[in-house]
Amino acid sequence: MPNPTRIEVNCSTGEVQEIELTAEEIQQREDNRIAFEAAKAEEATAAALKAEAKAGLLARLGITAEEAELLLA
Amino acid sequence: MATTFTLISSVSVGAGGAADITFSSIPSTYTDLVLCLTGRFSSGAGFSLISLNGSSANFSNRILEGNGSAASSFVNGSTNYAGALDGSGDTANTFSNTQYYIPNYAGSTNKSISFEAVMENNGTTAYIDAGALLWSNTAAITSIKLATHTAANYAQYSTAYLYGVKNA
Numbered sequence: 679m680p681n682p683t684r685i686e687v688n689c690s691t692g693e694v695q696e697i698e699l700t701a702e703e704i705q706q707r708e709d710n711r712i713a714f715e716a717a718k719a720e721e722a723t724a725a726a727l728k729a730e731a732k733a734g735l736l737a738r739l740g741i742t743a744e745e746a747e748l749l750l751a
Numbered sequence: 752m753a754t755t756f757t758l759i760s761s762v763s764v765g766a767g768g769a770a771d772i773t774f775s776s777i778p779s780t781y782t783d784l785v786l787c788l789t790g791r792f793s794s795g796a797g798f799s800l801i802s803l804n805g806s807s808a809n810f811s812n813r814i815l816e817g818n819g820s821a822a823s824s825f826v827n828g829s830t831n832y833a834g835a836l837d838g839s840g841d842t843a844n845t846f847s848n849t850q851y852y853i854p855n856y857a858g859s860t861n862k863s864i865s866f867e868a869v870m871e872n873n874g875t876t877a878y879i880d881a882g883a884l885l886w887s888n889t890a891a892i893t894s895i896k897l898a899t900h901t902a903a904n905y906a907q908y909s910t911a912y913l914y915g916v917k918n919a
Contacts, residue, residue, distance in 0.1 A: 682770045682904060689760045689913065690776040699770055704902075707770065711901035714797060717828075 682707075755917040757781070762911045768793045768904030774913045775894040779857040781915030786851040788834075788897060790909040796838035797900040799849065800831050801884070803862065804894055807831045809887040817879045833897060834868025835878040842873045846909065856892040861885060 681698040688695075699707075736743060759781075762772050777784070788799065800807065810830040816823055834849040849868040856862060864884040870877040895913070899905060 683767060684771045684773065684898075685762050685764065685769045686773040686775055687760045687762055687913075688776045689774050690778060692760065694762065696765075696767075696769075703770070707899075707902040711795075711903075714901050 754919060757915045759913045759915050764905050764907055764909040766907050768906055770904055771896055771898035772905065772911050773894060773896040777893050777895065779891055782855065782918040783916040784853040784856045785914040785916060786895060787912045788849040789846045790836050791846045791906040792836055792838040792899060792903040793906040794839045794903045795901060796840055797903060798835045799833040799897045800829060800900055801833040802831060802896040802898065803886050803892050804890060811885045813883045815881040819876050829900065832882065834866055834880045834882060835870050837870050837872060842871065845871045847871060853892065858891065859889050861887050861889060862892060
């Protein structure tokens with residue numbers, strides 16, 4: 679299977695090249711993908727914890743989310 | 752006000768997709784540059800990263816972002832963040848639009864980039880980014896690279912157009 683390619687345009691000559699990525703470039707992209715997915719998973723966990731804490735607080739206060747928005751407006 | 756707005760070069764991504772798009776040997780004869788990207792990721796979701804003269808170092812940013820239900824202002828940890836793009840989970844055959852404005856690109860001061868990136872998606876989540884980037888490097892810009900953030904490619908039919916603007 680061929681490596682992914684990148685496109686380079688020489689603005690002075692107009693030449694357009696499709697160039698295969700090097701092994702290092704491919705590895706860097708894979709490392710980026712892993713880091714990105716880890717960051718998204720972390721964000722999702724934090725959002726879920728926040729939502730849980732918010733629901734718990736509203737329950738203790740005995741008010742709805744809409745009523746809370748009125749208080750904060 | 753610009754006196755001329757000239758197409759320097761353009762790219763249209765073919766069937767194999769492209770990991771990144773580079774405009775090299777940019778002439779120094781204009782005042783500012785405008786780069787227009789219409790793009791979509793071949794898989795997943797993510798964003799573009801910009802490099803200048805082959806460097807992704809010495810960038811700083813401030814992003815204002817709306818996601819369809821909330822707006823936020825933040826510094827993106829990927830300091831050369833260059834805007835969100837549609838991906839495979841978004842409405843099919845639909846592309847994002849991003850415009851980058853780079854003033855005084857051939858000058859001898861640090862370089863600023865402002866951009867607006869708009870995802871198009873028939874769903875509850877779609878991002879609009881307004882971004883301010885600073886490249887703390889006084890070299891004239893001779894090449895610009897837009898790369899996908901992950902292992903995804905820019906999908907077929909993604910395009911990039913580089914324009915030169917003369918203000919006098």
